[in-house]
Amino acid sequence: MELEIVWFVVIAFLWLGYLFLEGFDFGVGMLLPVLGRSDTERRVMINTIGPVWDGNEVWIIVAGGAMFAAFPAWYAGLFSAAYLPLLFVLLALIGRGVAFEYRGKVDSDRWRRAWDKVIVVGSTVPPVGIGFIIASTVLGLPLDADGNRVGSAFEAFRWDTLLGALAVTGFSLLHGAVFIALKTDGDIRRRARRLATAILPVAILPVAAFAVLVQVRHGADWTYVSLAVTVAAALVAWWRIAAGREGQAFAALGVAITGTVVTLFGALFPDVLPSTLDAANSLTVDNASSGDYTLTVMTWVAAFGTPAVLVYQGWTYWVFRQRIKTSHIPAPHNAQQVSR
Template structure:
């Protein structure tokens, strides 16, 4: 396997890490007004992701940074083509990050409800945009011979990419609900579990449609395997949740997203962005990649850096492994 292909896989893994980790913390934010009945329950929900959401978000930064370093052409064309969706993504992430930090800093209901709204919007918009951009990437963009977009800023809005947007949103919803069921105790835990089970068929439907669509258009024989695995894992997740096995249910949703990413990136390879204008303009792992020297440097760095990240992030989850219940929430203390 050549280095460019290796980096294609690494970047797919970074995106997978991002969707897996921030998927559930988006879900928590999206479900904030649905699952929590009062202020204490809202704080229970927010504190399930309190220590970890920032570390989860770095997966997006490292995915983008790795694209820039390993495939400058891919990074440049995708980011400039998806200008407006990425702008919305950035604005949402800005608001959301600040909201978590600032929400409890003034002790009035009005202050908190403003930031709660920011958290909610800031959690709905990013998965929509990530889904839109990633599915548009897999299905192709109107790129000319320079790798620049031809057409209006909204050219990536097609029914297929809207399905892609809903796919990531739907996944984040059930993944987030399963996470809350796993990380909380008391009434909210049961509410979250019931919601995950009831939502799953509807919420995961767009993902299934997207996978089938990509498989039928671009897929090969082997890529049916991850697709079927994703479907089985989704059914399994619901089964586990029905039996009250929240940990297994949450992990099964993880398998769903992992298998889906294998299908999607598998269908994309060896392109990194297919051009919908003319296949000769398509960016591939070979014509969009950096030099072998740069890729070698990056590989050494990733070989040491990535395992370290996994270890200390896993440790964080271990430190904060206990379930949170309403009676754990300390009184608000703000000047």
């Protein structure tokens, strides 16, 4: 198999890993004021992702790095052309990461509420921005023959890329709700389950709509299959969450996002970033990729690295498999109150 195709699949896989893993992180953050009625409940929610969010976030760094190494023109073209959404994502991720770490370090309501706001905004903006970016690469941007954007800074903001933004946001919200139901116990678990059941049809709608849009515009015959898988998995997720089977619902959502990513990247192939001006300007797996030597080296690194990551990251989830409830949350702690 040609290495360009291998790397196209690897990059799709990295984005899938990112959407799946940090998707629920974002959802947990977005739902903080909705499901967390007290500070203790909000801490329950934050602690469901406390040990894992940072590892989840590395997926986007590696996805970006892999694009840089394997398809420099794709990395350069997309990241400069979709400049504004990416900037907002970065600003939000910075605030959010610091917020998790700093929120509990001063025992003051004002302090915690301020960081809670950062967490909510910092968890809402990235899925929206990443939705715009993924939709832009799948649906195309106005690129000239050099792979540079023609037109204003706002070319990535269109009604069809907005649908992509809603899709990633809707999925993250839903995935987060199911994750909270899966990882907590007590009252908050019940509320998360009810909320997930209630919002599922609305939250999953833009996902399905965007996948259908991409299928209609660019889809291959075989991507009808992955599209069908997405829809079927979403229905299964709805059925299982309503039945109180959080683990199964969570897995079904995983299948749904997998089907969606396969549909999007399957429809995109062999392009990586189409030009909406002229098909001749489109970046493809062939004209955007690195040389065979680089791809061979990277393939070896990925072949050993990726399974290792999956194993030890999976182990983390096993170590922290315990459901968290309000009684687990220790009293707030303050550096200075004990100072002498």
